[in-house]
Amino acid sequence: MLAPRISCLDLDTFFVSVERLLDPSLRGRPVVVGGPRGGRGVVTSASYEVRAFGVRSGMSIREASERAPRDAVFVPGHGEAYVDYSRRAREIVERFSPVVIAASIDEHYLDFSGCERMYRRRGDADDDATILRVVREITQTIDGELGLPASAGIATTRTMAKVASGLAKPQGVLLVAAGAEAATLAPLPVRKLPGIGPVSEGRLRAVGIETLAQLVDAPEALLRPIFGAYTAGIRCAARGEGADDLGRERPAFREHDPHGMSIGTISNERTFTEAGPDTARAVLSGLCERVASRARRRGVVAGQVTLKLRYTDFDTLTRGRTIAPTSADFDLHRVVLELYREARTRPLPIRLLGVALARLRPGAAQLALFDDDERRDAAVDRVREKFGYDAVHLATTLGPRYRRAGGDRGSEVRAAGTAQDRGLLQRARRPAQ
Secondary structure, three states, X not given: OOOOOEEEEEEOOHHHHHHHHHOHHHOOOOEEEOOOOOOOOEOOEEOHHHHOOOOOOOOEHHHHHHHOOOOOEEEOOOHHHHHHHHHHHHHHHHHHOOOEEEEEOOEEEEEOOOOHHHHOOOOOOOHHHHHHHHHXXXXXXXXXXXXXXXXXXXXOOHHHHHHXXXXXXXXXXXXXXXXXXXXXXXXXXXXXOOOOOHHHHHXXXXXXXXXXXHHHHOOHHHHHHHHHHHHHHHHHHHOOOOOOOOOOOOOOOOOOOOOOOOOOXXXXXXXXXXXXXXXXXXXXXXXXXXXXXXXXXXXXXXXXXXXXXXXOOOOEEEEEEEEEEEOOHHHHHHHHHHHHHHHOOOOOOEEEEEEEEEEEEEOOOOOOOOOOHHHHHHHHHHHHHHHOHHHEEEHHHHOHHHHHOOOOOOXXXXXXXXXXHHXXXXXXXXXXX
């Protein structure tokens, strides 16, 4: 029976790489993606140049600002560009592999099981050499056509392929042959194994376990308090054993919103290190825009809206309200702000905000006489479809920085990205002839 051929392909420092394509002056410079220097929020990507100073994804922008060198460049990010480049990279991957599953916006799993004969060329030493060559061709094609660096791991299991991909960085390809999994994993630090995070790493170190070989040999009684019911699975993974399936597809940034689907809920959340009142209002406005846009994409309206709020001490509360069915962001924004004022009873900074729509049903919002919200929202959706989601926003979403720069203070002002965008919105506001 042929051994499975699972490959994990990872676009190296993906957000940073895209930012460098958008602005070539960033090449070779330390870059942090996630927000302005000294601001709130978290790091979504950091270049290798700035990682040397201890900056990592998931770190607060404030801490990253303290650690990064003076010449480091902090950028907010361009979500629509990331989605576009991710799509184009996947199109390249699909030229080579019969099965491709997206694990995230910058990571894909490929299945080459049984494909050796199809790809074999004269000069390939064996089947391993054939698959290794093909995966190298994929990373070289992505770099050549898109300018994006990529790394890949090839192994008999999904977890081992993921580890191999990490070991191959940057811009390398590593194949772990069948039977070599345990030997490859044994000397690695425990944190290299997917599923072991910083908390588990600390608890393992406390009992003297630092490598995967030590984890494999550790008695059950030592591991059970750390991993609980997952102990057996973690130990198997540390030996290189596990499933060869690719997992489930995870859409990249663009949520799964098929037209007409009215079951379940539509929700989006945003996490911070901490957020004050101005930031909170801007984020709530953006969340209302997002869930409203998704509802319109589905062709549904919502009869209930819920606010989720978490303080920095992790005290979490929710507030909901039944509403007249709508998918208009202005209507949702007004209700969510009322819920926020009711819920915000403590002086602590905020850790998380979320907005959810429920009681979904097909149809358009019931509009008042002479109300042009529906035409305006339709125009906004057309602008976003043509120029990207960030081309137009509520002024409130852009926050106090936009108002200080001279933008209108009205809650219904939108800022379009180009004159063409603004013209489309102005035409949408004109009375019907």
